[in-house]
Amino acid sequence: MSHSRILDIAVSEFGRKGLEGASTRGIAAAAGTAMSSITYHFGGKEGLYAAAASHIDAEMADQMRSALSDGPVPEDAGDARAEIHRLLDRLAVQLITDRDAESSLFIMREQMHPTGAFDCFYRGTIGRMARRMVSLVGAATGAADRDARVTAMTLFGQVVVWRSSRALVDRLLDGPLDAGHEALVRHRIARNTDCILDRLSADQQEPQ
Known part of the structure; x- marks a missing residue:
């Protein structure tokens, strides 16, 4: 499972439910990856949220270039x-x-x-x-x-x-x-x- 796929799902979940409402367990399940993978690569929910924001910004930069x-x-x-x-x-x-x-x-x-x-x-x-x-x-x-x-x-x-x-x-x-x-x-x-x-x-x- 690519980082990009996990981040796309995280953006969707955080966008709809917010930082508090979204579940990293649910994000992991939707991405078809283990919860430990999110913890290992992003350090937990806050780290994933920050990475999702960076992911959005990178896409915006490409769109507006x-x-x-x-x-x-x-x-x-x-x-x-x-x-x-x-x-x-x-x-x-x-x-x-x-x-x-x-x-x-x-x-x-x-x-x-x-x-x-x-x-x-x-x-x-x-x-x-x-x-x-x-x-x-x-x-x-x-x-x-x-x-x-x-x-x-x-x-x-x-x-x-x-x-x-x-x-x-x-x-x-x-x-x-x-x-x-x-x-x-x-x-x-x-x-x-x-x-x-x-x-x-x-x-x-x-x-x-």
């Missing part, structure tokens, strides 16, 4: 805006439909009731995206740091809501959100993003 840059933030406002669009659109592709639903449950639990595992996400891909977005918003609009931070979270929020409020979305759309909605949602996110950035840019020109 094409849009999440580690290079210098563009100095040109138009280039910074274009990167904002690429980053949000790539994230939307992951969150609009049910791709990686188990990982999302795990992450949402950590957002609401953070444990030590949240540090893995903040040091990793989620934190990188947030910090990059703050810098990009500042470069694209000239906004001060506080405004850039608030705006960055607002921009992320319009994407994340499609996963975090899935039950409401399904009711409002009279059926499950699926790939058929993807183009429309991505288009609306892009238009909203431009409106938000345009307003923030205009705010910088108004007398204080």
Whole structure:
């Protein structure tokens, strides 16, 4: 039994039941491996939970690689805006439909009731995206740091809501959100993003 298979099952179990509710014995049984194997490789439930968080972060890093840059933030406002669009659109592709639903449950639990595992996400891909977005918003609009931070979270929020409020979305759309909605949602996110950035840019020109 590969580590990856055990971690996939652990992500699902921890996502649905939380750290306290999930059972390493149940995870071992679902993975078709001995309980001693989890103890040997991960040191127990807390170690497995931390490894599951790292597993999620590694998958996110791979999914976002094409849009999440580690290079210098563009100095040109138009280039910074274009990167904002690429980053949000790539994230939307992951969150609009049910791709990686188990990982999302795990992450949402950590957002609401953070444990030590949240540090893995903040040091990793989620934190990188947030910090990059703050810098990009500042470069694209000239906004001060506080405004850039608030705006960055607002921009992320319009994407994340499609996963975090899935039950409401399904009711409002009279059926499950699926790939058929993807183009429309991505288009609306892009238009909203431009409106938000345009307003923030205009705010910088108004007398204080």
